[in-house]
Amino acid sequence: MLSPPPIALVVLLSVLIGGNLRGQEERTLAKVSVQSQRAGTSAISVELRETSNASIFAVLGLPNADRLRTLDADQLSKLLTIRVQPRQGDVVLPTLLGTYSFVDGELLFQSRFPLSESVRYQVELASPLDDPKQILPSLLFSTHPKPKLPAASVSAVYPSSDVLPENLLKFYVHFTAPMSRGEAYQRIHLMQGSREIKSPFLELGEELWDIEQTRFTLLVHPGLVKRGIKPREDTGPPMSSGNEYLLQIDSDWRSADRQTLAATFVKKFRVADADYQQPNPTMWKIGTPKANTTDPVTLTFDESLDHAMLNRVLVVRGPSGDRVEGDATLEQHETRWSFKPDKPWKSDGYRVEIATNLEDVAGNSLARPFETKRVDEPDKSDEAKVASQMVVEFLVQ
Amino acid sequence: MLRRKFSWALSLGLLIPCANLNADTGMKEGTPDIKHAGALAFAPLGVLLVGDSVSASIFAIDTGDAQAATNAASVSIEKVNEKIAAMIGSSAEETSINDMAVNPLSGNIYLSVSRGRGPSAAPVIFKADAQGALSELSLKKVKFSKAVFANAPESKEGARNPRMSAITDIQFMDGKVVIAGLSNEEFASKLRLMNYPFDGSEQSTSVEVYHGAHGKLETASPVRTFVTYENSVLAAYTCTPLVNIPISDLKPGTKTQGKTIAELGNMNQPLDMIVYKKGDQDYLLMANSARGVMKLKLSKTDIEGTKAITSRIADTAGLPYETVKDLKGVVQLDKLNAKQAVLLVSNEGRQDIRTIDLP
Incomplete structure (x- = not known):
């Protein structure tokens, strides 16, 4: 009843689709006529429409709408096939995932994912007139590359x-x-x-x-x-x-x-030389700010510590235990942590809480060295016995 | 009185959505909000476990694929990455297959896929049947449950938290999901254990491994991939030893000393493992980055009898292994049935699914 997609003649029409889409509105990006109007028939054309999160191929002007309306999705899928164009000509790739429907006289295919600009899409229509001589061309759709941002570095x-x-x-x-x-x-x-x-x-x-x-x-x-x-x-x-x-x-x-x-x-x-030593907080120096200023409190370490963890595992708390908001910066090759509060310090006691999984650049943490003890020595670094947090207290005056 | 009736009606109305809850598994119907489909494993009854490193979660999805396979098949899909890319309307360069798992009930193969390579890449799960036909596992209106890691990289107070935990492997065993992974910041060696069906509980345990030379211990090295065998976890570490850890030793908040039973050697990283039986003999098959697939004879007595590697490594230390040299480029493997395994083989951008008889 329905003829399979024609393969004899493949006329490639490349359609460039421009512009970025904004909002949910459906927009027609391209329209290609695949058959001119003849007496008693309507012109058949394929449109590509997009919303912000979907791409839709629509076939307009198909004859026999009454019959098409009765077909299920599986039958409709035999009328319209969409594939990624293969890099090598002889490969037949599987068809695109998506859903078929016939709505208001239009045969619609909504792709599972929005179209990608890295490939071209090959659209083939079965002969809508059940006439084997009526060979319709294969169409190629591709999207315009989106405007590029400056190259990353x-x-x-x-x-x-x-x-x-x-x-x-x-x-x-x-x-x-x-x-x-x-x-x-x-x-x-x-x-x-x-x-x-x-x-x-x-x-x-x-x-x-x-x-x-x-x-x-x-x-x-x-x-x-x-x-x-x-x-x-x-x-x-x-x-x-x-x-x-x-x-x-x-x-x-x-x-x-x-x-x-x-x-x-x-x-x-x-x-x-290799560093097998844990960071030693007894060697750290604290620089305390003055009250009523937003001068930073600083911690100077005995060695460079892990950049990512320094930005995450240090928390400043005020006398009531509330977190002090502010900005931390790392200086002198990650040997100095400097914290500037959003609001001036009060004349009171503060503390810096530091998670003891904080590591140096060789993976030695406050809790344990990267390579731990000898088997025959008692375990001094049992994680279960090491507090998960150390506290450095300071007084603002 | 009228008011009371109204409130009863309201309560009933609120209860209706809960009728979908599956009492046994805690699953509900909906669309799981998977951000990244990574490590895969199967729990009983065709439930697919999906590790999502981005949302720091494990999803359990009822695939409805619980029909027993009728006969053994030999699945072969050439250029599977190109075919999947074509189905999702993209190119193989912008598509990655992250993991592969066989549903032990049906023999169907499941693949976790990313469409795109940037932070907004879309997760997709594919299924390949015995004939090699590929289809998408639809995640719309499926029964699923979700467990979020206890210390998920929650948004830090006042700042975005860039810490993430990459899930490198998950396995189901004895009512538990065991998860291996590593952080993109601190270097730790924790295995996570969650009860399944998920009940909100999560345990983690640190597993120590003996160094070879100098009689050192190490506490920190992430597990790359693992299997369960005879009430043990056999774990391949990122620093290459293969370690045996009794499951009974995996207790929350504790440290366990695993026993190094083999070392893979230089320039080599473990990728995936399976355990199987041939005749009366158990074997471990391991895909790794440097040599063909490695095969080790396993037995509980051998493992128990093998002297833990605690002294300087010699080539002969630990369990002996042989290399299946004609299996090259294997990046994923799983057991298809008692006699066959499925491989995902990668070669210069091309990926194929192949079936082999278990060696």
């Missing part, structure tokens, strides 16, 4: 110091715009001069991004950092004390809008 890499311990555990790479998942480990290289260090990082299918995908956490392979683990026993640590290295981030890395970075980024650093 690396805005910072932490730790910011240019001297890092041999057992450095992680880097944080910050970008100016959201990035694409799935290519991080191809784009980041650890170089010693022109020699690339082989597989120095922990490569995870679930890459470690923040929710906006503007910060990437890069872990040095823990099997290479930890002493006595086979990978390190086989090859030694990826970085060794006394040498200089480059962390290189390729400009090929694409942002979420699929543009490459503005430039390659290089962080040059020298490697110092």
Whole structure:
């Protein structure tokens, strides 16, 4: 009864669809006539319409509307097929997911997802007149690339110091715009001069991004950092004390809008001896502000601490236990934390609460060293016995 | 009196939506608000567990796919990533298959997929049947339940919290969902355990692993992938040891000392594991990044009898393994039935689903 989609003649009409859509209103973006009007028939055309979250292909002017109205979605799907155009000509890809309906004389296909600008869509119509000689062309639709934002770049890499311990555990790479998942480990290289260090990082299918995908956490392979683990026993640590290295981030890395970075980024650093010591709060210095000012309270640490955690795990509380609102900044290569309150300090007692999972750059936390005790020694760092929080009190006068 | 009747009517009205609640599983009907479909596993009765790193949650979805497979099949889907990309109207470059799990009841294969690579990528779950036909698992009006991590990266007071926990593996065992993952900030080695059906309870336990040389202990290394075997968790760590942890030792708020029973060696990262039986012998099959799939003979007595690796590692230390060399590029594997396994094989941007006889 219904003839299958024609394959003999494929006339490709590329339709560029421009403009960004705003709001929920349905807009017709493109209209292509596929058959001119003949005596007694209406012109058949295909329209592409979009709302803010859906794309709809509509076929107008089909004859036999009375019969089409009685067809179910499965039967309608045999009249109109939409596929992604394959890169190689001979591949037949599955049809697009979506729903079919026949409403007000229009055959409609709503795609499951809005159209993507990275592919072209091939639309084929079965002969609506059940006439095998009536071959209709295949149409190609594609979307205009959206206006691009300026290319993203690396805005910072932490730790910011240019001297890092041999057992450095992680880097944080910050970008100016959201990035694409799935290519991080191809784009980041650890170089010693022109020699690339082989597989120095922990490569995870679930890459470690923040929710906006503007910060990437890069872990040095823990099997290479930890002493006595086979990978390190086989090859030694990826970085060794006394040498200089480059962390290189390729400009090929694409942002979420699929543009490459503005430039390659290089962080040059020298490697110092391994750090197996926990941060030592007894060596920390506190700088107290004066009452009735918004001068910062500062904590100067005995070493560089984890940039991300410093921004999260320190909380200032007032005498009643209420959180003091304000802005924290990190200075001097993450060895100094400075907190400026929104409102002036009162003449009273305050405290800084610090979660003891706060780590230094080698993964030694306030609660435990990265590599813990010998088996035959009593366990002094039992996590269960270590408080989850330490408190630094200060008096504002 | 009239007022009382009215309030009864109102109460009844409010109760009606609850009629959809499934008393056994705590599920309700609706559309789960999955932000990212990552790690997959099956709980009993065709319930699919989906790890969502972005919303720090585990979703349990009743797939309704509980019909027993009639006969063993050999599923093969070439270029599965390109086919899925075409169905969702995108390109293979902008589509990623995040995990694969076989429904042990039906033998159907489930794939978690991201459409797009940016922060607004859409999660999609696909099903492949015994004939290799792909379809989307619709998430509209399904029965589901959701458990949010106890210390989910809630919005910090006054600031956005960028800490997230990437879920690297989930498994169902003995009425519990066991979750491995790692934070994008602190370096910790906690396994999470949630009762299933979800009851709001969550336990976590730190698992220590012995270092080889120097007789050191380590407390912190995230588990990359794991399986359950003979009342134990066999966990592959990001720093490469394979460790045996008795399930009875996984108690909340405690530290457990796992026993290192094998090491994978250099330039190698564990990706996925299954346990199976052939004849009377149990085996562990592990996909890893550097060599072909590794196969270890397993037995409870071997594991118990293996001296924990606490001294300097020699190549012969721990359980011996062989490498199935012709299996290259395997990124996911799962048991299809008692005799076959399904593989997701990745090769220069192309991904295929293949079925093999268990080696």
